[in-house]
Amino acid sequence: MVDLSKMTKRDMGKLFDYSVLPKNTTEEQIRQGCRDAIKYNAKAFCFSSSYWTPVVVEELQGTDLLVGAGIGFPFGQQTSAVKAFETEEAVRLGATVLDNCMNVGALKDKKYDEVLQEFKDYKKAAGPVMTKMIIETCMLTKEEIATACKLVAEAGIDWAKTSTGQYAGPSVSDVMLMVDTLKGTKTKVKVAGVKAPRPQNAFAFFAAGAELIGTQGAAEILDAVDDMRRCGLCPEYVGE
Numbered sequence: 001m002v003d004l005s006k007m008t009k010r011d012m013g014k015l016f017d018y019s020v021l022p023k024n025t026t027e028e029q030i031r032q033g034c035r036d037a038i039k040y041n042a043k044a045f046c047f048s049s050s051y052w053t054p055v056v057v058e059e060l061q062g063t064d065l066l067v068g069a070g071i072g073f074p075f076g077q078q079t080s081a082v083k084a085f086e087t088e089e090a091v092r093l094g095a096t097v098l099d100n101c102m103n104v105g106a107l108k109d110k111k112y113d114e115v116l117q118e119f120k121d122y123k124k125a126a127g128p129v130m131t132k133m134i135i136e137t138c139m140l141t142k143e144e145i146a147t148a149c150k151l152v153a154e155a156g157i158d159w160a161k162t163s164t165g166q167y168a169g170p171s172v173s174d175v176m177l178m179v180d181t182l183k184g185t186k187t188k189v190k191v192a193g194v195k196a197p198r199p200q201n202a203f204a205f206f207a208a209g210a211e212l213i214g215t216q217g218a219a220e221i222l223d224a225v226d227d228m229r230r231c232g233l234c235p236e237y238v239g240e
């Protein structure tokens with residue numbers, strides 16, 4: 001489990017994917033988001049589709065931040081072939097991490113073989129690039145959350161991600177269930193769609209076993225979490 005008490009604020013940055021996802025996002029907003037992500041030492045800068053990849057590659061050049069392209073964002077209802085092509089295209093343009101959206105309806109229809117095959121096609125198209133699968137927990141029953149996580153792990157996808165951030169975020173118990181289901185596998189849990197109060201909820205999600213949070217509010221959360229640690233919420237504050 002992530003131990004926030006032993007981290008500097010800069011270390012904590014690596015627990016966050018800094019995202020800018022709105023439909024009306026402009027190039028300058030993408031560039032500014034990259035600059036903010038670098039300032040906060042985020043793990044990745046995430047954007048909605050492969051279109052922005054070259055701009056982000058340019059902005060993140062010379063840093064260790066990952067270039068995070070969304071795939072099938074946000075609905076995930078494209079055919080498997082379309083998503084595989086989108087994956088290849090993003091990788092070709094320089095993406096170094098991919099956040100794909102599961103076809104929620106197919107899972108609800110219990111088309112598990114189809115869902116698993118799509119996950120495998122995605123993983124194959126990504127090659128060595130880090131993969132994530134967004135399951136959209138707010139639309140799933142507890143049983144469906146567990147099933148989706150098992151399929152994500154079976155396909156060898158690196159991260160199961162809770163949400164696109166376009167709908168409701170996960171509950172702490174959703175995240176605990178995902179962590180529990182994925183125990184003993186190589187798949188880790190990323191939370192997105194952190195609801196207000198965001199800093200406090202971010203704390204709770206890390207306590208539940210999440211290892212990464214994707215959010216447009218990374219700066220706000222990191223500043224506030226650091227202040228909360230300063231106030232004694234973490235016994236050994238280790239500073240900036």
Ligand SMILES: O=C[C@H](O)COP(=O)(O)O
Binds near residue numbers: 020046165194217
């Ligand atoms: O990574 C996905 C989204 O940015 C999460 O939504 P949020 O920014 O509202 O937390």
